[in-house]
Amino acid sequence: MNAIEIKDLCKTYGDFTLDHLNLTLPGGCIMGLVGENGAGKSTTIRLMMQMIQKDEGTITLLGKNVDEMDPLTKEDIGVVMDEVGFPLCLKTEEIGKIMQMTFHNWDQKRYEQLIHQFHIPDNRQFKDFSRGMKMKAGIAVALSHHAKLLILDEATSGLDPVVRDEVLDILNEFTRDENHSILISSHIVSDLEKCCDYIAFLHHGKLILCEEKDVLLASYGIVNLTPAQLAELPSASILHQKNTGYGIQALVKRDAIPDHISISPITIEELFVQLAKEYN
Amino acid sequence: MKGLLLKDWYMLKAYCRTYLLIAFIFFGVAFFSEDNLMFLFYPCILCGMIPINLLAYDESSHWQSCFLTLPYTRKQYVSSKYMIGLVIQLIITVLSGIIFSIQMISNGTFVLSEVLALILLVYMVSSLNAALCMPLIFRFGAEKGRIAFLLMFAIIGAAGFIMAQIYQDLMSSQIVIPAIPGILAFILLAGIYGASWLLAQKLFEKKDL
Numbered sequence: 001m002n003a004i005e006i007k008d009l010c011k012t013y014g015d016f017t018l019d020h021l022n023l024t025l026p027g028g029c030i031m032g033l034v035g036e037n038g039a040g041k042s043t044t045i046r047l048m049m050q051m052i053q054k055d056e057g058t059i060t061l062l063g064k065n066v067d068e069m070d071p072l073t074k075e076d077i078g079v080v081m082d083e084v085g086f087p088l089c090l091k092t093e094e095i096g097k098i099m100q101m102t103f104h105n106w107d108q109k110r111y112e113q114l115i116h117q118f119h120i121p122d123n124r125q126f127k128d129f130s131r132g133m134k135m136k137a138g139i140a141v142a143l144s145h146h147a148k149l150l151i152l153d154e155a156t157s158g159l160d161p162v163v164r165d166e167v168l169d170i171l172n173e174f175t176r177d178e179n180h181s182i183l184i185s186s187h188i189v190s191d192l193e194k195c196c197d198y199i200a201f202l203h204h205g206k207l208i209l210c211e212e213k214d215v216l217l218a219s220y221g222i223v224n225l226t227p228a229q230l231a232e233l234p235s236a237s238i239l240h241q242k243n244t245g246y247g248i249q250a251l252v253k254r255d256a257i258p259d260h261i262s263i264s265p266i267t268i269e270e271l272f273v274q275l276a277k278e279y280n
Numbered sequence: 281m282k283g284l285l286l287k288d289w290y291m292l293k294a295y296c297r298t299y300l301l302i303a304f305i306f307f308g309v310a311f312f313s314e315d316n317l318m319f320l321f322y323p324c325i326l327c328g329m330i331p332i333n334l335l336a337y338d339e340s341s342h343w344q345s346c347f348l349t350l351p352y353t354r355k356q357y358v359s360s361k362y363m364i365g366l367v368i369q370l371i372i373t374v375l376s377g378i379i380f381s382i383q384m385i386s387n388g389t390f391v392l393s394e395v396l397a398l399i400l401l402v403y404m405v406s407s408l409n410a411a412l413c414m415p416l417i418f419r420f421g422a423e424k425g426r427i428a429f430l431l432m433f434a435i436i437g438a439a440g441f442i443m444a445q446i447y448q449d450l451m452s453s454q455i456v457i458p459a460i461p462g463i464l465a466f467i468l469l470a471g472i473y474g475a476s477w478l479l480a481q482k483l484f485e486k487k488d489l
């Protein structure tokens with residue numbers, strides 16, 4: 001079963017349009033949602049959670065259409081939004097008690113273990129937490145009710161590299177169960193590269209590509225050529241190019257490049273940045 | 281919905297202690313005062329605003345987005361606020377009734393019908409305040425909702441003034457107006473509160489958060 005199926009999703013507000021988004025996250029996988037500010041990542045997640053109303057399209061989470069979804073289905077979904085959203089006067093213990101009354105599957109021991117592991121103070125109110133601590137508290141809640149699907153909106157931003165690494169380890173551990181899936185949006189593409197099976201790239205409300213990470217890494221590369229050498233390449237194989245002062249550096253599709261040209265591997269971050277520049 | 285109510289209880293403890301303190305001071309003054317109605321009504325209006333303030337705190341902390349990620353519906357969220365409102369109205373009405381009764385007994389002027397009339401008035405003040413304000417807050421948000429409420433308050437005030445003029449004219453023309461029985465007034469108020477509850481659910485259902 002697919003964890004997420006989005007078909008022809010549209011939403012317009014102001015001058016932004018999410019344009020016929022189609023996205024599928026297979027069960028047991030982690031998908032990274034990449035895009036610049038205002039690309040539509042948070043809008044997509046907010047539509048999935050019905051925080052905003054869609055204009056068109058269908059969203060299916062864990063096999064259930066969100067328009068007809070029983071709130072109990074949300075027991076199986078752990079969500080951390082950009083603004084975590086817990087009341088500012090609460091302490092972690094109180095948040096735990098509220099969640100205990102909210103989720104049938106609430107695992108208080110797991111919650112306390114994560115609070116301890118993330119070094120979240122239990123004697124301070126949420127308003128006194130740093131952004132990183134707020135995120136960690138949100139992640140602790142999302143991981144403490146035995147969810148099958150995690151949806152994380154910029155959940156690793158604001159965390160220091162050590163904690164980010166810990167969070168990524170926890171996410172990897174989470175998907176060891178083949179029924180567990182994660183959709184994670186982030187600006188920190190290197191984080192996504194570490195943990196994701198699929199990468200979806202949104203640009204100005206349109207899905208530019210959605211592919212397995214390994215396929216992307218195997219399909220694209222960087223070449224450093226002279227302008228004359230570059231002119232010999234099929235134009236369809238060149239996705240982006242820039243003059244470095246020493247020659248032309250180009251993002252290319254590997255399968256259309258002659259064997260004698262040396263192609264350097266590309267990271268997902270480089271691919272994202274170069275594609276974004278090209279589309280801009 | 282228990283989780284939503286528990287969350288509101290924690291917020292009440294954190295943010296609304298001052299309201300309770302003010303309410304008790306005013307009730308105390310009302311107890312020792314000759315003309316005590318103003319001192320009784322003020323805390324009722326104040327406490328009637330508590331669910332509205334809880335909504336404003338929810339909005340500022342982004343809880344209105346957060347609860348939608350939990351196994352709750354928008355209707356449950358609206359209901360939790362109206363239930364908190366009901367409990368507060370009940371407490372404030374009972375307290376007013378007790379204080380007024382004790383005062384009347386100690387003065388030797390206890391009349392049950394007067395106490396019941398006062399209880400109804402107190403309930404009306406606290407209930408109508410919330411019933412009129414909450415749908416606007418759910419529709420427009422805390423900031424715009426309060427402005428809309430003030431506008432509506434002004435319209436109602438103007439309407440009340442006109443009604444009073446009409447009433448005076450009727451009185452001067454010797455037309456007898458039957459008094460509305462207390463129980464009927466209570467049912468009417470409960471109906472208004474219930475209608476407000478349903479309206480707020482409707483208005484909040486499709487709101488972008």
